[in-house]
Amino acid sequence: MKRIAIVTGASRGIGREIAKMLAKEDIQVIANYNNSEKKAIELQEELKKENINIDIFKADISKREDARKLVEYTLEKYKKIDILVNNAGISEYKMFTEETDSDWNRVINNNLYSAFVMCQEVIPNMIHNKKGCIINMSSIWGQIGASCESHYSVSKAGIDAMTKSLAKELGPSNIRVNSIAPGIIDTEMNKHLSLEELEYIKEEIPLQRIGKVNDIEKCVEWLIEDDYITGQIISINGGWSI
Ligand code: NAP
Numbered sequence: 523m524k525r526i527a528i529v530t531g532a533s534r535g536i537g538r539e540i541a542k543m544l545a546k547e548d549i550q551v552i553a554n555y556n557n558s559e560k561k562a563i564e565l566q567e568e569l570k571k572e573n574i575n576i577d578i579f580k581a582d583i584s585k586r587e588d589a590r591k592l593v594e595y596t597l598e599k600y601k602k603i604d605i606l607v608n609n610a611g612i613s614e615y616k617m618f619t620e621e622t623d624s625d626w627n628r629v630i631n632n633n634l635y636s637a638f639v640m641c642q643e644v645i646p647n648m649i650h651n652k653k654g655c656i657i658n659m660s661s662i663w664g665q666i667g668a669s670c671e672s673h674y675s676v677s678k679a680g681i682d683a684m685t686k687s688l689a690k691e692l693g694p695s696n697i698r699v700n701s702i703a704p705g706i707i708d709t710e711m712n713k714h715l716s717l718e719e720l721e722y723i724k725e726e727i728p729l730q731r732i733g734k735v736n737d738i739e740k741c742v743e744w745l746i747e748d749d750y751i752t753g754q755i756i757s758i759n760g761g762w763s764i
């Protein structure tokens with residue numbers, strides 16, 4: 523029987539390419555989106571041309587009831603969940619003293635609370651099956667902190683702490699939990715950066731280039747196929763954090 527994977531935030535960027543890669547590996551993908559319905563439909567149609575079927579599901583996973591509906595839909599249709607990729611996230615550039623309560627709550631809810639609720643909704647089925655792989659999308663900033671992105675950095679540090687705690691708690695149930703911490707990856711999330719800023723960043727990175735979505739995809743593939751790695755924060759940043 524096919525493995526079943528939920529990928530959150532799969533309409534654009536990193537999540538979209540992860541969903542595509544998994545679907546091409548003969549894994550049944552439930553690609554979650556929130557605002558970008560057109561892009562999610564395009565993804566589904568693009569894969570259909572290659573005779574690959576994926577499910578797309580609209581859910582604002584910063585809300586418990588939406589996250590629950592996404593998981594209920596998957597379990598009703600496929601009866602199990604083997605893989606959860608908690609990829610959805612937002613970023614915001616703001617001075618710490620200018621962050622409002624609502625900025626703080628929006629970033630924490632979209633990046634950290636969403637992963638918390640998705641894990642809580644999915645884990646009972648994985649425990650029942652004594653099998654599961656959870657991959658959380660973190661960030662270099664969760665490890666070293668970003669100036670003017672304190673709420674974002676806190677959300678990703680929280681993801682890393684949750685990853686380690688869950689790896690300990692769920693290891694005996696044969697559920698592996700890992701984080702991927704990208705540096706800078708070429709997606710819409712960084713479209714606010716000017717060419718000059720990107721050049722400056724490249725100079726700071728030992729491997730002298732901006733990351734590609736494919737750099738992350740390869741790691742996701744590896745973490746899924748492995749069966750002895752858990753509780754790790756895998757840095758994919760061209761050496762930027764050393
Ligand atoms: P992106 O291109 O901006 O795409 C973000 C995705 O997340 C979209 O598909 C969006 O869906 C979805 N999303 C956001 N909030 C959501 C919610 N509440 N419910 C459901 N979906 C939601 O970002 P990206 O660059 O691919 O980033 C993906 C992940 O990698 C994020 O967690 C980000 O923090 C992390 N990351 C990225 C970089 C980078 O340089 N790009 C570096 C480090 C970490 P809709 O458009 O449908 O709403």
